[in-house]
Amino acid sequence: MIVIRKADGNDIKSVYELEKKCFKDPYPEIVLRMLYELYPELFLVAEDSETKAIIGYVSGMIRVDGFGHIVSICVDQNYRRRGIGKRLMEAIENVMHKIFSVCMFRLEVRVSNxxxxxxxxxxxxxxxxxxxNYYLDGEDGYLMTKKLC
Ligand SMILES: CC(C)(COP(=O)(O)OP(=O)(O)OC[C@H]1O[C@@H](n2cnc3c(N)ncnc32)[C@H](O)[C@@H]1OP(=O)(O)O)[C@@H](O)C(=O)NCCC(=O)NCCS
Known part of the structure; x- marks a missing residue:
């Protein structure tokens, strides 16, 4: 079973290991820790309840313009297409809405992704x-938004 839960400080190392597997330009561990410390409620992990391995995470922040910003999401390759990415997204949107009264969400994504x-x-x-030219290697990005209410 895969459990989605709030991260704790001890999870950040595992999240960083996952981040390196997921992205060619991973966030440094210190940036992940900073994101966690800024908005601990918006740093969620997916944990395999049998092995206790962290197999996914999502992090976000609240912008001054009121948008909930999804900063990063990834799921371990071996666990993809099982609905975990969707559960992580729904969980963070839910927290943003319930705790921070967010109605609008935004994120950036590579056009090739x-x-x-x-x-x-x-x-x-x-x-x-x-x-x-949004990304370091020159690739374009899409700004994607969603209005909830
Ligand atoms: C993007 C990512 C988080 C998706 O995670 P996931 O757990 O595999 O996604 P889900 O199983 O919840 O997929 C939900 C829906 O998204 C779509 N989807 C997900 N992966 C897809 C793929 N490879 N091809 C087409 N559609 C896909 C489908 O509509 C899917 O629903 P379905 O399986 O019922 O058809 C994962 O591929 C990943 O970690 N990629 C590397 C990191 C990354 O690119 N992060 C995003 C940066 S902006």
Whole structure:
């Protein structure tokens, strides 16, 4: 069984190991820790209840313009297409809405990242703008947004 729960400080190392497997330009561990310390309620992990391994995470923040911003999400390759990414997204949106009264969500994604784009579209996100040369390697990004209320 996969449990979605709030991260604790001891999870950040495992999240960093996962982050390195998921992204070619991973966030440094110190940035992950900073995100966790800024918004601990918005740093969620997916844990395999049998092995206790952290196999997914999502983190977010609340912007000054009121948008809930999904900063990062990833799921271990061996656990993909089982609905865990969707559960993580729904869980963080729920916390943003219930605790921070957020009605609008936003995120950025590489234009080539079809799995992520499909996930976000399935949750109601739509492309709002193209962000030219947004990533370090020059790839464009999409700004995607979702209005809840
Ligand atoms: C994007 C990511 C988090 C999705 O996680 P996941 O647990 O596999 O996603 P889910 O199983 O919840 O998928 C939910 C829906 O998203 C869509 N989707 C997910 N992966 C997909 C893929 N490879 N191809 C097409 N659609 C996909 C489908 O609509 C899927 O529903 P379905 O399985 O019923 O068809 C995962 O692929 C990942 O960690 N990628 C690497 C990190 C990354 O790119 N993060 C996003 C950065 S912006």
């Amino acid at each position: 079809i799995p992520a784009i499909k996930l976000y579209e399935s949750l109601g996100y739509r492309v709002e703008a193209i962000l030219k």
